[in-house]
Amino acid sequence: MTTPPTAALFDIGNVLVHLDFENALSTLVPSGAEDPGTRIRSLLERKDEFESGALSDRDFIAWASERLGYTGSAENFRRTWNSIFEPIPAMWGVASFLKSQRLKIVLFSNTNSMHAEWLLANHHIFDEFDGRVFSHEVGAIKPDPAIYHYAIKAHGLNPADTLYLDDLPENIATGRELGFRCHQYSFSRHHEFVEWLDQQLGVG
Structure with missing residues (x-):
C-alpha cells in the first residue's frame, strides 16, 4: 500500500500556468x-x-x-x-486541496527574476505555497541534480514522501533518480494526472 505523501513540488510553467x-x-x-x-x-x-x-x-x-x-x-x-501566462484553474484547485490535506507545497521552477516577481505579485494561488525553489535564486537549473538537492535540504523533504509535478521529461527523469514520486503533467491528459493523484493519496 502506498504511504500518504507529506509534501508536493510544483513546477510552474505548463503545470500551474500555460505559457505563450x-x-x-x-x-x-x-x-x-x-x-x-x-x-x-x-x-x-x-x-x-x-x-x-x-x-x-x-x-x-x-x-x-x-x-x-x-x-x-x-x-x-x-x-x-510578463504577459505570457494564462492560469490553469484545475491545477490551482489541486494545490489548494493538497494544502488543505496538510501537505507542504513548494514551488520548484526554472524561472527568471522578472517572471517570478510578476507571478508572485499578481496570482493569489502562490500565497498558498509554503516555500519556493527558483532557479535564478539558487544558481542552478533543472534537470541539474544540484537544484533538487537544494530543495530537499531547504524544505526538509523526504523524496519518497514527496510528489513532484513537472511537464518536462528530463526534469522528471532526475526526480525519479532521486526517489521522488513523479508525474509528467500534460493539460491535455489532466484526467491521467487525477487518476495518479488519487492513487498517491489512497483515494478510491
Missing part, C-alpha cells in the same frame, strides 16, 4: 520585420543563463531588444515579457 511566448512577444518585433518567429525563438540562446541568475534583467532586456529589433522602453518590454 510567441504570441505575446510578437508585439515587440517591428512590423514588417523578417521572420519574427525566428527572432523570438533566438531568445532561447540565453535562457539558461537568465534562469540561473547569471544574466541580470537589465542585460537580458538590452540583449533581447537587440535580437527582436525592439526600440521601445524597458518598462514596456517587462510588461510584455
